[in-house]
Amino acid sequence: MSDQLNLNNSIVLDVLREIGNIGAGNAATSLAKMIDKKVDMKVPIVNVLEFDEVPEMLGGPENVVCGIFFKIEGDITGSIMFVLDQSSAINLVDLLMPRDNAEFDEFTISALKEIGNILSGAYVSSLSGLTNLKIKISIPALAIDMAGAILSVPAIEFGQMGDSVLIIQNEFIETNASKKVDGYFFLIPDMESYEVLLGSLGVTL
Known part of the structure; x- marks a missing residue:
């Protein structure tokens, strides 16, 4: 087993993009079922970046x-991390339950955890169905902080794989509203799990 995985391999990238498209x-x-409204989605952007490029993107x-x-x-x-800027986080909660205030109060934090749980669960369910692997996620932990501090959590995981980061960028828009939600999914299997994941899809590293 190599110490690093070549995530920029064209075949690997195609597989990861397909996972991103289906998951998104x-x-x-x-999300549409949760808010009982039609939700449009732009085609997700799947990127492999150097880790030190990620904070600027956020x-x-x-x-x-x-x-x-x-x-x-x-x-x-x-691990999985779902990252939103402050306006997208507020918009996401407002799609579920419009409010007069735009504060990160207890309700907002609870709602974000629940929405994040459902969206991340949808990704994991897609991944499990695509690969026939048994996958489950933990109870969500939420933090509101500077991007550099937030990313220090998955940085430990990324460091085990090298300097490359897999990011799935999504944009959701509620059809009859002007509000949009820009979100970034970081899917971070450990190095051995990347080989299991891609191997289940017929890709040999």
Whole structure:
């Protein structure tokens, strides 16, 4: 087994993009059911970036974002992080229940955990169905902090695989509203699990 995985391999990237597309579609469907409204989704952007490029993509290391973190268990292990900027986080909660205030109060935090749980669960369900692997996620942990601090949690996981980061960028728009939600899914299996995951799809590393 190599110490690092070549996530920029064209075949691997195609497989990861397909996982991102299917997962994002299921997440949009789950969100639409939750808010009982039609949700449009742009085609997700799947990127492999150097880790030090990620904070800039989120608005800079000092930009305050919302991160919802889950551990992955089962046939593969690792973690998922769903990251939103503050306006997207508020918009996401407002789609569920419009409010007069736009504060990160107890209700907002609870709602974000629940929505993040459903969206991440949709990704994991897609991944499990695609690979026939048994995968489950933990109870979500939520933090609101600067992007650099939020990313220090998965940085430990990324460090086990090298400097490359797999990111699935989504944009959800409620059809009859002007509000949109930009979210970033970080799927972070450990190194052995990447081989299991891709091997289940017929890709040999």
